[in-house]
Amino acid sequence: MSNSIINVKNVNKKYDDLVALHDVNLSIDRGQFIALVGMSGGGKSTLLRLIANLEQPTSGSVEINSSDSKSLTRFMFQEDRLLPWMSVLDNLSFSSKDKKTKKHAQELLDLVELGDYADHFSNQLSGGQKQRVALARALMTNPKILLLDEPLGALDALTRHKMQDLILDICKKQDLTTILVTHDVEEAARMADRIIVMKDSTNSYEEDCPKNRNAGQIGVVADRVLGEILDEKPVRKQLA
Numbered sequence: 001m002s003n004s005i006i007n008v009k010n011v012n013k014k015y016d017d018l019v020a021l022h023d024v025n026l027s028i029d030r031g032q033f034i035a036l037v038g039m040s041g042g043g044k045s046t047l048l049r050l051i052a053n054l055e056q057p058t059s060g061s062v063e064i065n066s067s068d069s070k071s072l073t074r075f076m077f078q079e080d081r082l083l084p085w086m087s088v089l090d091n092l093s094f095s096s097k098d099k100k101t102k103k104h105a106q107e108l109l110d111l112v113e114l115g116d117y118a119d120h121f122s123n124q125l126s127g128g129q130k131q132r133v134a135l136a137r138a139l140m141t142n143p144k145i146l147l148l149d150e151p152l153g154a155l156d157a158l159t160r161h162k163m164q165d166l167i168l169d170i171c172k173k174q175d176l177t178t179i180l181v182t183h184d185v186e187e188a189a190r191m192a193d194r195i196i197v198m199k200d201s202t203n204s205y206e207e208d209c210p211k212n213r214n215a216g217q218i219g220v221v222a223d224r225v226l227g228e229i230l231d232e233k234p235v236r237k238q239l240a
């Protein structure tokens with residue numbers, strides 16, 4: 001039996017006459033940590049939105065192999081989306097009075113090492129702490145798939161490093177399948193066990209349709225072992 005949880009088949013996505021994704025095929029196994037890298041406008045976020053079922057492909061299909069596909073995915077955005085008038089705990093539980101929900105929220109705050117910050121408000125948190133709250137909130141529905149769109153872009157290098165470790169740790173503990181969009185190749189190399197490069201469309205298709213210059217296609221898939229620091233040439237060479 002296949003172990004894949006996400007199957008993207010022959011996906012094309014057009015916005016009017018702009019081709020954002022061109023014939024993308026991708027199969028992701030349960031528990032994999034995927035990094036999606038590539039040039040700006042290459043279709044990374046578009047692919048993530050299709051997988052999250054926030055948008056539909058123009059053609060092709062995105063299949064999620066799970067019994068509870070509705071509660072599968074959660075985004076963690078780059079921006080701080082915490083509601084400033086709610087405490088950290090309420091941001092997770094949406095002020096629910098339900099004891100179980102509150103307990104779950106507190107457990108997740110403990111998981112992201114912010115157990116003592118439940119009563120704080122977002123203006124009392126650092127950028128890294130806000131991102132950890134956002135991560136905890138993303139986990140509230142017990143997702144099986146975590147979709148991260150440039151979550152760490154605004155953080156300083158040290159905080160970013162710590163967050164990378166925390167995310168990896170949580171993904172392992174919660175047995176999550178994760179897709180991380182990042183511009184940072186080092187980050188991709190550090191975190192992912194598979195790196196997918198969305199490449200610029202420089203084939204004849206582009207000549208036919210100049211507007212499709214950035215149409216996202218899966219370029220290179222590099223498999224590597226989780227946790228290793230990448231100093232292998234292949235990924236960089238192919239990115240250059």
Ligand SMILES: Nc1ncnc2c1ncn2[C@@H]1O[C@H](COP(=O)(O)OP(=O)(O)OP(=O)(O)O)[C@@H](O)[C@H]1O
Nearest residue numbers: 015018020038039040041042043044045046047214
């Ligand atoms: N809702 C939309 N309507 C029209 N065009 C869109 C829409 N969303 C994305 N696009 C276009 O589709 C292409 C791919 O965009 P997308 O945001 O997926 O790229 P990206 O690789 O995530 O870029 P970046 O790295 O800059 O975030 C771009 O040309 C973009 O302008």
